[in-house]
Amino acid sequence: MKRTMIFKRFERFWHWSQAALIFFLMFTGFEIHSSYNVLGFGKASQLHEYAAYALMGLWILAIFWHLTTGEWRQYIPTTDKLGAVIHYYLIGTFTGAEHPYRATTQAKHNPLQRLAYLGFKLVISPAIWISGLLYLFYNHWVDLGLPLLTLGGVALVHTTAAFAMLIFVIAHVYMTTMGKTVFSMIKPMITGYEDIPQEKPSKHKK
């Protein structure tokens, strides 16, 4: 076994601050949607706006980081072992089978993760981003030449994306518990390091 840096410092900062902001945005967002009443509509919408700006700032940093480090390649979809991973989650995990995929620094996400995160980054996030910005700048639609939009339509897209985000978060949090032990996959996201078996293992594992 060797300790390998999987998630670099920026990546961890990005992940956890994004997680915190998304939780907060969901909390305030569903209050704005009047699903419950904790902060009050005014406070909730004000904080939602601030958090949204913070998240957008973070995204800009993250996009820059992904492009400059080439880490964006981690999300190129692949079908290699995809079936095996799905098979593992459906059956293998109950029979004690080994996870068919091993993370490396070159490919830290399994094929299913790649697909899920790509969907998160290319579908859910932009939908929230764009609809949220339109929502925020509702008063300027006419100046921006967007007279065909309706607030109801934009709100529908934003809320749909919010539900998709909620579902993603639930599934994502659960899937992180599916390592060797419940916390073994969460640990590298905190410390950055994962215990990875040697590339060429000796006859018997340690």
Next chain:
Amino acid sequence: MNKHLSHLSLRQMLAAVMLLMLSTATAVAIERTSPSTADHSQFEKLQQSFETAPDVTQACISCHTEASKQLQKTTHWTLEYPHPETGQMLGKRHVINSFCGAAASNEPFCTSCHTGYGWNDMRLPPPTSENAVDCLICHDTTGDYKKSPNQAGHPIYEYKDPVDSSIIHKTDFANIAQNIGPTSSRNCGSCHFYGGGGDGVKHGDLDSSLLTAPRALDVHMSKDGAGFACADCHTTSAHSVTGSRYLTNARDTLGIDVLGHTDHTRASCESCHGNSPHNQSKLNDHVDQVACQTCHIPEFARGGVATKVWWDWSTAGQLDADGNPQTIYDSEGHLQYLSTKGTFRYGENVVPKYRWFDGVSRYTLREDKIDDTQTPIELNKIKGSHDNPDSRIWPFKIMEGKQPYDKVHKHLLVNHVYSADDDTALWTNFDWAKSLQAGTDYAGQEYSGEFDFIETRMHWPIAHMVAPAEDALTCASCHARDGRLAELTDFYMPGRDRNIWLDRAGWSLALLTLLGSLIHGTGRFVSSRRREK
């Protein structure tokens, strides 16, 4: 020791400076009199014993040569308003409202609030002589000038001493004339606070409590607030006063007025506060669609004076066992029944109703056919919608009640309620048949003789009793599932509206994902325990 002394003197100096600042500030706030170049008490013309009020006017216009001519062109004089948008002829001379009904046939009573003398027949235009204009009702500063309730605008000339009724006093017009001044809120209020037959009855946001308003009631008119008079916002030009309910400036896009240049829009909030008055941009984003009044007048009739919200004329005329007219109060001390007027309901601290309003009101006039199957009859329809860019959401007092109409010809009827001498007026004879026959005959209105009472509704825009900012509505007052704007359904509002199917699908899928995870996790746990065994 020295240090100690200097400390004291510094403190004293500070105190003195603060006192000085305070006293000048107070002086500025109280000083309202205009820096006039004329002392009316020195004018020989005014140093005479006036027999009648028109004699006073004659003296006024001998110097103010244009004053009467100016006033006689205004709505205060003509009580007539040709509506430029709807083409309807409005004004008190023509409309029927949901309080006293029609003014015609009740003139010496209803024209007691006319800014003139002797309009005895509203079928004819008001008197044309220049000395028929009432200068004093708007310019008296003594408080001694009072209109008689039933003398077609003439003031009380003689009155009994309140202590010894054998002594008769004469109204001292010379003193009143020598002390005239700019129009104060009391001048305006002497008519406008008492519309509909009593203090606060008609408008709900205009009553005598404004004269002594605490800041919480009206930030502008309170002495502890801006200390405004009505005329500070309702500015005048050639005696014509800004502000109209018939054609309201529902959305002022002009913003802050420049003194001397754009004075004619002063009656809007924006003319002082501009079009982005809030510190928070999201609040300013509301200005194009929500009238200032909507958030800043959370309730009306807040000054301790109740306003009438229901007036059912159909029950009028019921006399007690001895054949005398009755006066009944409700448990809160408000009038509930009068044999002369019918049944009432009053309200205090009333939450307004909200409507889109582009400023145009279309009235149901005497000659307009009504559909008596569609009640209540809207006496004034408020125009506006979300998609109409001139509209904003405005607060309204909704006045409802029952009024007489012709069952055959299907129109509202002119009611003759007051007369000093004839035997057809409702208030003296309590007979609707006679009253309506006389009223319609007088007004020349088509009348079949068959009448009934129909429910009516009237919208009164609310624009006064602006509360301090801290008492304004909060976001959640409207942005809630069942908030104040629940009735306005022609637009999407966050916090109120949602797609119920999206909500159901979203929450169901989220719950299924959670359940699926729990089942999957339990499965993993159980199978791993089995394998360990």
